[in-house]
Amino acid sequence: MNDNRMNQASLFSDQTPQNLNLPDATIIYYPNFIPIIEANQIFETLQKETPWQQDDIKVFGKVYAQPRLTALYGTNQKSYKYSNIEMIPHALTPTLINLKKRVDQTCQTDFTTMLLNYYRDGKDSNGWHADNEKELGTNPIIASLSFGQERFFHLKHRTDKSLKHKLLLQHGSLLLMKGETQHKWLHQIPKTTKQIQGRINITFRVIK
Template sequence: MLNLFPEEKITLDLPDAIVEYYPNFFSKEKADELFALLDKNTPWQQDTITVYGKNHPQPRLTALFGNEGKPYKYSNIIMNPHPWNSTLVHLKELVEVKANHHFTTVLLNRYRNERDSNGWHADNEKELGRDPIIASLSFGEERTFQLKHNTLKEVKQSLILKHGSLILMKEGSQIHYKHQIPKTTSPKNARINLTFRTIL
């Protein structure tokens, strides 16, 4: 039994975008099980990114799964997908029902500790289309998720992404906003994030 709680939905009060947060998409027991499965069975890798002309190890581990022939490019990294496994197909189907949207790929991120992060960005690569819908599952350590509007500088929001939660970034979210998972000085255990996208 998955023990989903679909009625627990928080719609963020944001202009120009629809962002929905489901803090208890999975029960703690199911989220614990999924974290262990994903942590053990994912072929994690650490790519090199180029920032201001200098190469740096990406501050987290990643893995891409998806439909055959659909690579994903971001930050001068090109990732070719592993074939879907049964766990990821199951999660994709659950998320697709909630999002009412079909996804073709999932990028897994493993934040090992408080020093791992994901800086300000939008998921606005051209292969995602003009106004993509992004779904993000979180397992493991709670981390702060931040949003800021591109032109309305006073519009900012922070959210603690809980173990077993789902956030849906829908219409307008990648056009008008950037988001990040910042580093922190507080000690943090591992977090696994699954970000579902549709590559056109």
Template sequence: MNSLFPKEKIVFDLPDAEIEYYPNLFSVEKSNELFQKLKNEIPWQQDNITVFGQTYPQPRLTALYGNNGKTYSYSNIVMQPHKWNPLLMFIKNEVEEICLENFTTVLLNQYRDGKDSNGWHADNEKELGRNPVIASISFGAERVFHLQHNEIKECKQKITLEHGSLLIMKGETQHCWKHQIPKTSKPIGTRINLTFRIIR
């Protein structure tokens, strides 16, 4: 951990949620280096997704890495994990120092431009267990992360996810809230996101 960069921490005061945000987990220089390596070295794939009976290419690229060959399923997609590589182990170790967790799996998303997105959902798959800890690292173009409470409709939050930042969601967040990365018509570059999680 680079102690020259103080780890600023923002805690959001939201009902039924525990959300922390670290805007500068990695320096700009380190973030630039990690972004290029992730973009060039990860075996990105584009799966088909079926929603309301319609099948179309998922609007982003993905990859899964993890322990023990445990698959990860969402939206009728079953992903097979690659084995951890040194690049991802380095990022994982930095994240675990903050979270004090031992993550088993990371799902990577590449949003190639503003047309790529991730619709409303919660990370509440049964293999994640009750009250999962999700640690989300962002590199590249900033995107706005939307949160909305499932019951209290006026309870919303937007967070701009910066280059080299870490967002942690824990407690009841995944059971009481949903989140999305919406499309944007602004001309923006590529964003790479890594969401670390524990598959039980």
């Protein structure tokens, strides 16, 4: 992995939380949740060993190849449905078991489902959406680990158009969203014309 794209601020884990303090939301950011050397190894492992797939999505009546690769893992056999896609979970790997234990402990939640996204370059993206599918329940807790290329994470309030926020998700960072966040805010990872390298993120959810 090319370390030039990574945040080299610390070789050690810094789990000091940063509350974004946004209205109608509870969003906490841990900039260096996974130490840099370990994060590099995790990126390489996930990139090589994950059975990535690229599904078609339907947007305004037209079908497109989803602009990123995905894979679903879970501790149960509950599928995950979004954008007319239904994903069936794989069994957790040792790497994912280890990460789940650490995220569960920090977020005080027993997550059941891990959705992996691989953004291969700046053309890969995730449009405006909220993680508010009915199987996630009311006020779902969503955690997201980021590895690889830093990418901007955009947020906008559903009704107050003046409320917007942009956060650079660092290599090895953890983002926690809970409370009313998914009902009151939308988020995205936009495309960029910059020549950038790959990013993998893992989003943790509870599907009962």
